[in-house]
Amino acid sequence: MVLSGSHPWCLTHAIAAIADIDDTLWISNTSGHGNTTHFKPGQTQQLLGTEGNAVIIDAHSGFNPNALGAASGIIRAGGLLILLCPPLDNWHRHNDPEYSAILSHGCAPEDIQGHFLSRIARLIKASIHTITVEEGLPVPSLPVYETSTTDTWPDTDNLCRTDDQRKAVEAILRVATGHRRRPLVITADRGRGKSASLGIAAAQLLQQGIGPLLVTAPQPEAVTSLFDQATKLLPDADIRRHRIQHNETTLHFVAPDDLAQNPQEAALVMVDEAAAIPAPLLSKLLKQHARIVFSSTIHGYEGSGRGFAIRFRETLDQTTPKWRHLTLDTPIRWANGDPVEALTFQLLQLNASPSPDAMIKDSANGLGSIVKLSQAQLAKDEALLNELFGLLVTAHYQTTPRDLQMLMDSPDLSIYVLFRGSHIAGTVLSVKEGGLCKTLAQAIWLGERRLRGHLIPQSLANHAGIAKAAELTGERIMRIAIHPALRRLGLGKQLLETVITECQRKNRDFIASSFGATPALLNFWQISGLTPLRLGSTRDTASGEHSALVMLSLSEAASRIHTLARKRFIQQLPILMSDSLRDIEPSLAAALLSETSHSSAMEHDRLTEQDWLDSISFAYSNRTYDGCVLAIEKMLLKALRTKPAHIAPEILTLLVRKVLQKYSWQEVANQCQLSGEKAVVAQLRRGVRHLIELHLSECPTPVREKLHPLLNRQPI
Structure with missing residues (x-):
């Protein structure tokens, strides 16, 4: 049932409708009424595993699409879902308190066009699954549904x-x-x-x-x-x-x-x-x-x-x-064709799906076209919305109904779609960020302010310590998704190049992204010129990975900040790897430290005569690890920056875990499946010999001549 009208009128008739129903949940940002159990919309995770005979959702206090999705699944067969909302024709003009979830700093509720709520209202009015009662009209008797037992x-x-x-x-x-x-x-x-x-x-x-x-x-x-x-x-x-x-x-x-x-x-x-x-x-x-x-x-x-x-x-x-x-497939809690389930699926696009594989492959012979869609276009074309949201759901399996609202209403959102024929082959969503005033930039740098949105500028200002970064204006790639049947064909790179060109046309300072870091994903972004400037110290709850921040500078001001941020990141990462980043995979460390562009000389790039002496005497003789660790660390960092692909995975794991992440001898032995400290030291000597071979051509001739007797010795 949908009760559409003023808030007092909706409350009166909702309370009357549940007068004889026990076990009722009331979902509202304000408070519950009568003998009901009250939940706030943001508490929907607590509804997992629960059941009820009736649920009332008070959209006057804010319409949370995730709350509707949660509530619809807990109603027993024969139960009742009541939605209280403003007049349907004007609902999209309602200043919804839940809009704060999709608004960044600098945007106001008036900037939201209300496409999401307009669509919800339109579908409710056309639905055969609802009893819609508008204020001023008589309230009909509720039909009695047979309850499956x-x-x-x-x-x-x-x-x-x-x-x-x-x-x-x-x-x-x-x-x-x-x-x-x-x-x-x-x-x-x-x-x-x-x-x-x-x-x-x-x-x-x-x-x-x-x-x-x-x-x-x-x-x-x-x-x-x-x-x-x-x-x-x-x-x-x-x-x-x-x-x-x-x-x-x-x-x-x-x-x-x-x-x-x-x-x-x-x-x-x-x-x-x-x-x-x-x-x-x-x-x-x-x-x-x-x-x-x-x-x-x-x-x-x-x-x-x-x-x-x-x-x-x-x-x-x-x-x-x-x-x-x-x-x-067969429902237990309710019957097949349940009206609440059918309506919820339609309203929240829970059954959205990308084009069938066969259909998208048949249309994949042409070059395709990349189009920038407006949110108004999506609101008017249900099939297009279904295909686009279905692709996002498939590519990012923690997509929720809130993301549908963001897609349709978030201000400053740009939607790029790659079509193959009439079907969607890929998409990129980006959002404008930055352009903050100097006062705010300083407060963010000092950790005194944290704004909603503006992830990239705030991270560079606060975490990288570059206040000026918050004053830059750029685009953050929020989502990038390619149809499962067309992956690994270069379509993601093609889409990204289009977005970069558009950002240059709009005089943006940078284009950036933040994502759960893996070596494969880092490689994708680095191929397009975006290099890592930060790695989060804790694992993201959604991806389970540490979040990486990558950026491509498009202006001189951004280039200066990029160079500084990259240098500081390379300096700090080895230190953090023995502390808050002690759990990252060695292959990820190599991907983060490797240089493809924006290369700048670092302290560990310059190996001194003593570094060569220590490294070679450890690798080819019986020097202790503790006495040579500084030289070994410098040589390893140099190799990770310049020649990571030349280090075998098993050697990489051993060296990174011990030298950079400071694992104990036993921890390294366990991870590398070695018998103990003696075996680890033997493999370390082998690994350092490999590093020496990688860099030997850079060793000054006088130093090499001095070390020649050691290099020609059989390793101990």
């Missing part, structure tokens, strides 16, 4: 309520008891019983004495349904919060980052809501555990399971090629 479901095995669920339980049991290294991926829309399937399977395994069992998810609340189901089937078990013990076996929850960092023995690991967990964590769990099940929502406000399945498939194929995929 367990008695109406086929008795598949006295536990599972659908055949889909029975197959899922059997598949989970097979992972735990069958061949190792054959993980299972379960995907389903919400309300299909995937979490309950995990709970049923867990209970059966505990009854068979198989354990311990571990379950992980983005938040403990996400596995409430799993534990509830297992508890019902194990009435004699010792039940505690997120832990069940049955006889000698246990089922308990472990946070994903804790499980990845501190592996535990388990007969089976179950990962629920996997799409909301960073991909690197999932990959680590996959490699650590021989028996593991991943479960994810396909169309969810908390992250897209479709994107998860596509992007994670590559990792599964490489690591465990015999993995299986199972989809649950």
